[in-house]
Amino acid sequence: MSDPVAPEASAGDTADTARIIDQGYRSYDGPRTGLPGSVRSVVRYSVRHTLGLGRPARHKILPWLAVVIALVPAVVFVGLAVVLNVDMIEDEILPDYHEYYGFITTALFFYCGIVVPDILVSDRRNGMLSLYLSTPLERWSYLSSKALSVALTLAVLTIGPVLFLLVAYTIEGSGPDGLVEWLKILVRIIASGAAISAAFTAASLAAASLTDRRAFASVGVILLLWGSQFITAALVEVAELSEQIYAFDLGGIADEFKNRIYGIEGLDPLGDPDLSEEGEFLPGASRGLLSTRFVVAANLAWVALGTSVVWWRYRRLALSR
Amino acid sequence: MSIVEAQGLTQRFGPTVALDALDLQMQPGVTGLVGANGAGKTTLLNAMLGLRIPTSGSVTVMGFDPQKAGHRLRAMVGFAPERNVLPDEMRAVDFVRHLAEVRGLPRGEARNRASDTLWLVGLGEERLRTLGTMSTGQRQRVKLAQAIASDPKLVLLDEPTDGLDPVQRSEMLTLIGQISKDFSINVVLSSHQLEEVERVCDNVVALDGGRLVACGPMSELVGAGDGITLELVDVAEPAGSVDAVEAALRAGGLDVRRHQATLALQGAEFEELCDRSRDAVAAAGARIRRLDTRRRTLEDLFEDAPR
Numbered sequence: 001m002s003d004p005v006a007p008e009a010s011a012g013d014t015a016d017t018a019r020i021i022d023q024g025y026r027s028y029d030g031p032r033t034g035l036p037g038s039v040r041s042v043v044r045y046s047v048r049h050t051l052g053l054g055r056p057a058r059h060k061i062l063p064w065l066a067v068v069i070a071l072v073p074a075v076v077f078v079g080l081a082v083v084l085n086v087d088m089i090e091d092e093i094l095p096d097y098h099e100y101y102g103f104i105t106t107a108l109f110f111y112c113g114i115v116v117p118d119i120l121v122s123d124r125r126n127g128m129l130s131l132y133l134s135t136p137l138e139r140w141s142y143l144s145s146k147a148l149s150v151a152l153t154l155a156v157l158t159i160g161p162v163l164f165l166l167v168a169y170t171i172e173g174s175g176p177d178g179l180v181e182w183l184k185i186l187v188r189i190i191a192s193g194a195a196i197s198a199a200f201t202a203a204s205l206a207a208a209s210l211t212d213r214r215a216f217a218s219v220g221v222i223l224l225l226w227g228s229q230f231i232t233a234a235l236v237e238v239a240e241l242s243e244q245i246y247a248f249d250l251g252g253i254a255d256e257f258k259n260r261i262y263g264i265e266g267l268d269p270l271g272d273p274d275l276s277e278e279g280e281f282l283p284g285a286s287r288g289l290l291s292t293r294f295v296v297a298a299n300l301a302w303v304a305l306g307t308s309v310v311w312w313r314y315r316r317l318a319l320s321r
Numbered sequence: 322m323s324i325v326e327a328q329g330l331t332q333r334f335g336p337t338v339a340l341d342a343l344d345l346q347m348q349p350g351v352t353g354l355v356g357a358n359g360a361g362k363t364t365l366l367n368a369m370l371g372l373r374i375p376t377s378g379s380v381t382v383m384g385f386d387p388q389k390a391g392h393r394l395r396a397m398v399g400f401a402p403e404r405n406v407l408p409d410e411m412r413a414v415d416f417v418r419h420l421a422e423v424r425g426l427p428r429g430e431a432r433n434r435a436s437d438t439l440w441l442v443g444l445g446e447e448r449l450r451t452l453g454t455m456s457t458g459q460r461q462r463v464k465l466a467q468a469i470a471s472d473p474k475l476v477l478l479d480e481p482t483d484g485l486d487p488v489q490r491s492e493m494l495t496l497i498g499q500i501s502k503d504f505s506i507n508v509v510l511s512s513h514q515l516e517e518v519e520r521v522c523d524n525v526v527a528l529d530g531g532r533l534v535a536c537g538p539m540s541e542l543v544g545a546g547d548g549i550t551l552e553l554v555d556v557a558e559p560a561g562s563v564d565a566v567e568a569a570l571r572a573g574g575l576d577v578r579r580h581q582a583t584l585a586l587q588g589a590e591f592e593e594l595c596d597r598s599r600d601a602v603a604a605a606g607a608r609i610r611r612l613d614t615r616r617r618t619l620e621d622l623f624e625d626a627p628r
Binding site: 024025026027028030031032033034035037038040041042045054055056059122126127128130131132133134135136137138141 | 370372391392393395396398400402404405406407408410411412415419420422423424425426427428430434437438440441467469471472477504505
């Protein structure tokens with residue numbers, strides 16, 4: 001038996017296979033991503049910051065609580081559908097897709113009021129804004145990145161749970177009949193989620209742009225969402241003013257827009273026209289009387305107003321140091 | 322080719338003139354932007370970045386107008402502001418990587434360079450620490466790291482030694498010099514510490530109340546100068562001997578500047594200045610601690626500036 005012979009590495013082999021692993025700091029002549037790369041990075045960072053990813057546990061509690069609030073009812077409904085084994089939607093035991101948004105609203109208000117303001121306020125308070133604006137980002141591209149990150153995280157709340165319902169109902173056998181109907185529902189889910197996210201993003205960022213105190217911004221958002229709901233309802237239902245006053249109810253008019261996307265018109269937001277006829281006070285009951293064109297215009301106006309406030313504020317914002 | 326050129330650059334904030342019709346050129350290398358607090362240093366840096374629209378005049382940086390091609394310019398510029406801008410909960414390496422990405426590096430490259438840059442500034446072992454747990458010196462280094470991680474052509478450093486002790490300050494200045502010499506990165510260093518600017522900078526721009534005091538290569542503005550420095554011992558007996566020497570020299574027609582017991586003399590040949598100093602000291606019964614050829618410093622630039 002001969003001794004094993006170790007393979008001899010030639011000088012050429014070494015030159016071919018050797019690599020310098022730690023090169024240290026050096027010049028960079030490779031490609032650069034430009035403005036799109038800057039925007040992508042800020043969006044990614046902001047989404048992670050908002051959801052508390054890579055941050056201590058206390059920053060994760062509120063955003064994920066909002067996700068849980070939005071998602072838990074959907075999980076429960078799907079569980080019931082599986083356990084009871086009946087066509088829940090057809091038998092009106094479980095909510096239809098458009099009815100599920102009632103469960104999302106609380107999470108949405110909570111998220112916009114408590115979590116979203118931090119996304120603009122913190123950059124102004126700790127000076128990151130001036131650092132961002134020393135990069136290829138301009139004010140408009142910085143704000144677009146922030147708005148996109150808020151809209152994306154809001155879409156998790158507005159689209160995620162309903163999409164989960166669609167998939168789960170479909171698997172369970174209570175979903176839409178046929179591919180066309182299924183796609184139609186999918187488009188409605190995405191369009192509704194995007195519309196609600198856009199209006200809420202614009203409004204909550206507008207409130208966050210007006211103050212450097214996160215608590216003040218939170219109060220502003222909550223007053224805007226809940227306060228406008230009850231004031232407009234009182235003006236229309238009690239003082240019997242025009243139902244067009246509902247244009248000032250951000251949550252209500254966004255919800256009505258969602259109804260129109262689902263093809264529901266002329267009903268009160270809870271889907272039961274008889275309640276208001278019996279004289280029971282039902283906030284927002286007569287929103288169904290508004291024309292679809294008016295509802296769409298009101299939602300666009302909210303987005304435009306919020307965007308204008310943010311832009312007005314940031315154009316005037318002085319960056320000292 | 323100049324890296325920065327300004328012509329008639331004026332910035333007003335209401336009645337306050339922060340920059341007063343500046344005409345200047347900054348050459349490649351390390352440029353010191355010196356002046357007291359409120360001299361207009363940060364305002365000039367902001368104008369160079371396009372963060373402020375000048376009231377009048379113009380500035381170009383590496384051939385770009387910051388107002389018209391701001392995003393193209395800022396892709397080539399790193400900036401470390403004076404203010405503490407570090408998010409406390411973020412790890413140093415994540416912060417540097419994020420800013421490198423925002424300045425245009427691809428994601429993988431930004432990750433690698435973030436670590437390399439933190440090693441360069443001496444924070445390799447600390448790169449995974451959160452910023453809130455770092456000392457002032459370490460945070461200043463992180464600010465420098467984020468400014469250079471994307472390999473910019475020009476770095477603007479606003480008071481990078483602020484809050485540092487003498488040892489940390491010396492290390493930071495060495496680092497800044499190394500960045501310029503080893504990696505050919507042009508640096509504009511804003512500071513109100515004249516001696517640190519003298520130590521590390523190739524060029525200097527001196528501002529006072531928004532006005533340009535001096536601008537040019539350091540070697541031309543400071544160094545060997547005319548005259549002598551006469552340092553006396555401020556003795557109790559005879560009383561007022563330093564005053565007497567000063568008065569005698571002034572009476573002889575010399576240009577005398579006094580700082581405590583040190584007199585800076587100009588106005589005659591070196592030999593004659595020495596002879597007159599000797600005579601004045603002997604007449605007043607004073608005692609000499611040091612007599613030296615006078616060296617111009619940045620401080621002299623400010624003292625010579627018209628008020």
